[in-house]
Amino acid sequence: MFAIIVSCLLVSACHGSTLRNRRFPDDFIFGVSTAAYQIEGGWNEDGKGESIWDHLTRTNPTAVKDVSNGNIAADSYHNYKRDVEMMRELGLDAYRFSLSWARILPTGMANEVNPAGVAYYNNLINEMMKYNITPIVGLYHWDLPQKLQDLGGFTNPLIVTWFEDYARVVFRSFGDRVKMFITFNEPREICLEGYGSTSKAPILNSTAVGTYLCAKNLLMAHAAAYHIYDKEFRSSQNGRCGITISVHDYAPATNSTEDVFAAEVARQGEWALYADPIYSAEGGFPKELADKIAVKSAQQGYPRSRLPAFTEEEKVFVRGSSDFFGLNHYTGYLVSATTHELVPKPSLWDDMDVRMYKNATWPKSAASWLAMAPNSLYNVMIHLKARYNNPVIYVTENGWSTRSQGGLIDDDRIRYYRAALENVLDALDAGVNLKGYMAWSLMDNFEWLQGYTERYGLYQVNYSDPMRTRTPRKSAFVYKHIIKHRAVDYEYEPETMVMTIDEGH
Numbered sequence: 001m002f003a004i005i006v007s008c009l010l011v012s013a014c015h016g017s018t019l020r021n022r023r024f025p026d027d028f029i030f031g032v033s034t035a036a037y038q039i040e041g042g043w044n045e046d047g048k049g050e051s052i053w054d055h056l057t058r059t060n061p062t063a064v065k066d067v068s069n070g071n072i073a074a075d076s077y078h079n080y081k082r083d084v085e086m087m088r089e090l091g092l093d094a095y096r097f098s099l100s101w102a103r104i105l106p107t108g109m110a111n112e113v114n115p116a117g118v119a120y121y122n123n124l125i126n127e128m129m130k131y132n133i134t135p136i137v138g139l140y141h142w143d144l145p146q147k148l149q150d151l152g153g154f155t156n157p158l159i160v161t162w163f164e165d166y167a168r169v170v171f172r173s174f175g176d177r178v179k180m181f182i183t184f185n186e187p188r189e190i191c192l193e194g195y196g197s198t199s200k201a202p203i204l205n206s207t208a209v210g211t212y213l214c215a216k217n218l219l220m221a222h223a224a225a226y227h228i229y230d231k232e233f234r235s236s237q238n239g240r241c242g243i244t245i246s247v248h249d250y251a252p253a254t255n256s257t258e259d260v261f262a263a264e265v266a267r268q269g270e271w272a273l274y275a276d277p278i279y280s281a282e283g284g285f286p287k288e289l290a291d292k293i294a295v296k297s298a299q300q301g302y303p304r305s306r307l308p309a310f311t312e313e314e315k316v317f318v319r320g321s322s323d324f325f326g327l328n329h330y331t332g333y334l335v336s337a338t339t340h341e342l343v344p345k346p347s348l349w350d351d352m353d354v355r356m357y358k359n360a361t362w363p364k365s366a367a368s369w370l371a372m373a374p375n376s377l378y379n380v381m382i383h384l385k386a387r388y389n390n391p392v393i394y395v396t397e398n399g400w401s402t403r404s405q406g407g408l409i410d411d412d413r414i415r416y417y418r419a420a421l422e423n424v425l426d427a428l429d430a431g432v433n434l435k436g437y438m439a440w441s442l443m444d445n446f447e448w449l450q451g452y453t454e455r456y457g458l459y460q461v462n463y464s465d466p467m468r469t470r471t472p473r474k475s476a477f478v479y480k481h482i483i484k485h486r487a488v489d490y491e492y493e494p495e496t497m498v499m500t501i502d503e504g505h
């Protein structure tokens with residue numbers, strides 16, 4: 001490091017972006033993210049109830065590519081002290097994790113709180129606080145208590161009160177130490193993938209209405225939790241409450257009017273369906289998409305639009321119900337007005353009626369959907385700044401998938417992170433109100449229907465080892481170096497693969 005600085009001074013011009021004096025602000029928060037079902041294991045321990053992922057993997061095991069499940073996963077239920085040690089090794093400011101609703105409320109309802117579940121999260125939070133690592137706590141990362149799914153889950157408007165009751169237990173139990181809560185992780189993946197198709201639990205495949213019923217009920221549930229925080233907890237706890245939405249970049253394939261409109265429709269269907277009601281000045285669902293759904297619904301003989309409307313009162317309830325924009329971002333798409341033929345009808349895809357594809361030149365990850373689209377993170381943040389009047393943004397997930405046999409030398413992941421963090425610096429220069437960045441993920445984990453065939457970890461997890469030993473990948477050293485020096489250094493190579501904890505962590 002020292003040698004590079006000296007040689008830069010001597011030559012007085014550093015190569016490209018190397019240490020070109022662009023630094024992350026001192027108060028910029030660096031962290032990593034995980035999710036309960038993907039790492040915890042302990043699926044039926046100490047009174048935990050069954051979640052929709054426990055249920056799916058138990059009753060329909062071949063739905064998962066390698067017929068695996070999260071019963072043990074990375075066993076963070078027993079390894080949380082090692083997890084915190086890894087946070088210290090990386091020098092993190094913050095750790096974003098999620099709570100398992102069914103671990104805290106085994107039946108989903110708030111009449112019965114499981115003390116062992118609350119104790120597990122207290123232990124984790126307290127261990128982090130010892131080392132000044134800020135907890136960022138998600139209430140919901142896809143693992144609905146199965147008992148609530150039996151009652152319709154997010155298609156039942158009563159989810160609003162069930163979630164409100166759960167949120168109150170969470171704020172009361174942890175809000176003395178947790179100052180940043182995230183209600184839902186990725187409404188699109190919950191609603192479109194879980195209810196409108198078969199790519200996430202509960203694989204309902206209600207393509208006509210599942211996505212839309214879920215969207216409205218989820219937004220109402222989010223707003224209810226936000227208002228509970230606002231009314232009952234904010235004055236004593238002084239924290240913040242928001243939501244995390246996955247936003248990919250949707251760029252028109254050409255500058256024709258048709259393609260530009262198609263790209264906007266894609267944005268509306270893929271993420272603004274969930275974001276506009278909260279962050280737009282007008283509130284309510286995005287207009288062009290809502291119009292398209294109404295027209296198609298009428299043509300299909302439905303007496304009303306398949307997208308349930310918000311009343312004026314509900315619009316006001318949801319609008320502004322977030323203290324920040326939690327942004328999960330991974331990739332981008334090109335969009336053209338050409339119809340994609342092979343979609344179920346009726347469905348969101350048929351309602352949008354656009355073609356989304358990737359430029360074949362973009363480098364591919366192990367995940368079919370995840371390619372490295374140039375400057376996609378920058379483009380998205382600039383778009384959100386303009387669309388929603390410069391909201392406070394946290395990147396709550398960003399990462400790269402490699403194959404299970406990929407090993408510890410993950411240069412493609414490093415390339416991805418460096419490019420993304422260069423985008424972060426560009427966005428800060430452009431005045432984006434960005435306050436932090438969380439890499440996905442701290443360690444390898446159960447990747448939903450892909451099982452353990454894909455890896456996202458800065459740390460590798462050995463699943464053949466009953467201890468689920470974690471070993472840092474090369475990317476862990478690079479991320480640590482970026483955090484420590486608050487700059488993206490393209491020359492840096494770790495000298496050894498031995499990880500230590502720096503003084504002060």
Ligand SMILES: *[C@@H]1O[C@H](CO)[C@@H](O)[C@H](O)[C@H]1NC(C)=O
Binds near residue numbers: 252253254255
């Ligand atoms: C569309 O126009 C903008 C601004 O002139 C330009 O930067 C962009 O490259 C164009 N996009 C395409 C796909 O031609």
Ligand SMILES: *[C@@H]1O[C@H](CO)[C@@H](O)[C@H](O)[C@H]1NC(C)=O
Binds near residue numbers: 346
């Ligand atoms: C999901 O439903 C659509 C009809 O809306 C159907 O075409 C498709 O085959 C179903 N998928 C599965 C996996 O059952």
Ligand SMILES: *[C@@H]1O[C@H](CO)[C@@H](O)[C@H](O)[C@H]1NC(C)=O
Binds near residue numbers: 334359360361
């Ligand atoms: C795809 O990428 C290539 C190489 O970067 C570029 O020349 C081409 O314009 C891109 N195509 C579109 C439609 O963006």
Ligand SMILES: *[C@@H]1O[C@H](CO)[C@@H](O)[C@H](O)[C@H]1NC(C)=O
Binds near residue numbers: 462463464465466
């Ligand atoms: C994983 O753990 C098993 C069992 O302890 C051990 O035999 C194996 O060598 C480990 N694999 C790696 C890559 O460390």
